[in-house]
Amino acid sequence: MFLICRNFDYENFLCTLLLPNDIRTSAFAIRAFNIETARVQDSVSDPRIGQMRLKFWEETIDNIYNGHVPKQPVASELYRAIKRHTLSKRHLKRLILARSNHFSTSFLSLDEMESYAEESTSPVYYMLLEALGIKNIHADHAASHLGKAQGLTNMVRSVPHCAERRLAPPLPQDVMMEKGVSQEEIIRGSRSDNTRDVIFTVAARASQHLEKARSIKTNLPEPAFRIFLPGLPVGQYLEKLRLLHFDVFDAKLQRRNSLLPLALYWNRFRMKF
Incomplete structure (x- = not known):
C-alpha cells in the first residue's frame, strides 16, 4: 500500500504519513484502493476490459463485506481497514461507480x-x-x-x-x-x-x-x-x-x-x- 501511494499519488502519500498512527495503515489501504480503480482507465485501451476490471473490484467489495477476501494485496489491507473502523460500503461503491459511469474522459x-x-x-x-x-x-x-x-x-x-x-x-x-x-x-x-x-x-x-x-x-x-x-x-x-x-x-x-x-x-x- 505504501509503495502504491508513494509511486502514484505522492502528494496524498505525504499527507497520509501525517495522519494519526491508529488510522494511518487504514488510510493507505483506502488510498490504494482509490488508486487501483482510478488507474483502470489509464491502463487499458479497450473500455470493455476496463469495465471488466471495475466489475472485479465491485465484486471484491461485495465479497469483503461477506467475509470472503480475495488473495489480492489491496483487497486484504482494505478488509482489515473495514473491520477495524467499520467503513461504509456505499463510499467504496461510489468510487467504483463514478469510474464506471465516466469511463470516457469527456x-x-x-x-x-x-x-x-x-x-x-x-x-x-x-x-x-x-x-x-x-x-x-x-x-x-x-x-x-x-x-x-x-x-x-x-x-x-x-x-x-x-x-x-x-x-x-x-x-x-x-x-x-x-x-x-x-x-x-x-x-x-x-x-x-x-x-x-x-x-x-x-x-x-x-x-x-x-x-x-x-x-x-x-x-x-x-x-x-x-x-x-x-x-x-x-x-x-x-x-x-x-x-x-x-x-x-x-x-x-x-x-x-x-x-x-x-x-x-x-x-x-x-x-x-
Whole structure:
C-alpha cells in the first residue's frame, strides 16, 4: 500500500504519513484502493476490459463485506481497514461507480465534471472521517467541497498527460465551445488565450470549492484538520497556475515541490489546510 501511494499519488502519500498512527495503515489501504480503480482507465485501451476490471473490484467489495477476501494485496489491507473502523460500503461503491459511469474522459458540462470530481474524490474523505470516528455535518460538508476542488484540480493537472498520449482532455465541452477551443487544439498543446480561458474557468470553480471548504474550518473538530491536509497542495497548484496565467502546459507546473513535506508538517501544526 505504501509503495502504491508513494509511486502514484505522492502528494496524498505525504499527507497520509501525517495522519494519526491508529488510522494511518487504514488510510493507505483506502488510498490504494482509490488508486487501483482510478488507474483502470489509464491502463487499458479497450473500455470493455476496463469495465471488466471495475466489475472485479465491485465484486471484491461485495465479497469483503461477506467475509470472503480475495488473495489480492489491496483487497486484504482494505478488509482489515473495514473491520477495524467499520467503513461504509456505499463510499467504496461510489468510487467504483463514478469510474464506471465516466469511463470516457469527456464531460458535456462543467457541472457534470464537478459532479464526477465529487463522486470520485469525496468518498475517500468520508471514509477517513469514519476511520477517525468523526460524525460531524460540518466535516462532511468540508469533505464534499474539498473533494470537488481536488477532483477538478486533478483533471486540470492531467491535461498535459492526456495531450501527450493523444487522448481527449477531461475538460467540459460547453466551456470549450463557448471559448471556441476544440479537443484537437488541446491535444496539440495549444497555449492560446482561448485555451487559457477554458483552464481558468475550471480552475476558478475548483478554487471556489477549496475556499468554501476552508471557510468551514472554525466548525471542524480538531482531528479533522489532518484529514483535509491535501487542500494545501491543491491550493498551491491553483496559485501557481494563476501566476502562470493558466498556461496548463507550462513545464513549471510539472515540477515536484521539494518544500511540500515541510509545508504540510507546518500546516498540520497550525491546523490549516
